[in-house]
Amino acid sequence: MSYLYEAYFDWWLVGRYSQEIRQMHEKYGPIIRINPDELHCNDPRFSDEIYAGGNRIRDRWQHQLNTGTGPVLLSEFSTAPHELHRMRKGAFAQFFSRQQVLSLENEVHDFTQRTVDKMLRYANKEPFDVKEAFNCFTADSE
Numbered sequence: 117m118s119y120l121y122e123a124y125f126d127w128w129l130v131g132r133y134s135q136e137i138r139q140m141h142e143k144y145g146p147i148i149r150i151n152p153d154e155l156h157c158n159d160p161r162f163s164d165e166i167y168a169g170g171n172r173i174r175d176r177w178q179h180q181l182n183t184g185t186g187p188v189l190l191s192e193f194s195t196a197p198h199e200l201h202r203m204r205k206g207a208f209a210q211f212f213s214r215q216q217v218l219s220l221e222n223e224v225h226d227f228t229q230r231t232v233d234k235m236l237r238y239a240n241k242e243p244f245d246v247k248e249a250f251n252c253f254t255a256d257s258e
Contacts, residue, residue, distance in 0.1 A: 122151045227253055 125133035137156055140148045146159040157166055210216065231253050238244040 119151050 122133055125131075125136045133150075137148070137150055140150070141156070141158045147155055147157050150156045231249055234249065235244055235246075
């Protein structure tokens with residue numbers, strides 16, 4: 117009837133709604149209503165129907181696009197109309213091409229090895245902040 121149930125788990129319990137969704141599936145089955153505007157499907161046979169592919173158009177609800185806060189809100193943008201999204205996505209496509217991603221592979225391996233080495237140095241010593249390590253690992257190095 118409202119978004120309060122979802123908001124309680126996402127805001128008050130700090131992002132625990134996905135765990136609640138898993139428990140709802142265990143109790144109610146493969147298709148459940150998770151808020152007034154959405155169903156959640158836990159059945160891979162329906163993935164081609166749920167996820168738009170090829171030339172299928174699927175606009176998103178505005179509330180799905182307004183979920184970011186803090187750094188997430190400042191580091192991304194979303195568009196609800198499909199055609200506007202397609203146009204904006206096209207402008208960035210060159211930066212995410214297979215060739216561009218492969219050109220960064222050695223740098224990713226280097227960052228990965230440095231992160232693992234640091235984790236190993238902390239092994240059996242003081243606690244290691246994995247969240248901070250992954251924040252650094254995924255941050256722009258420039």
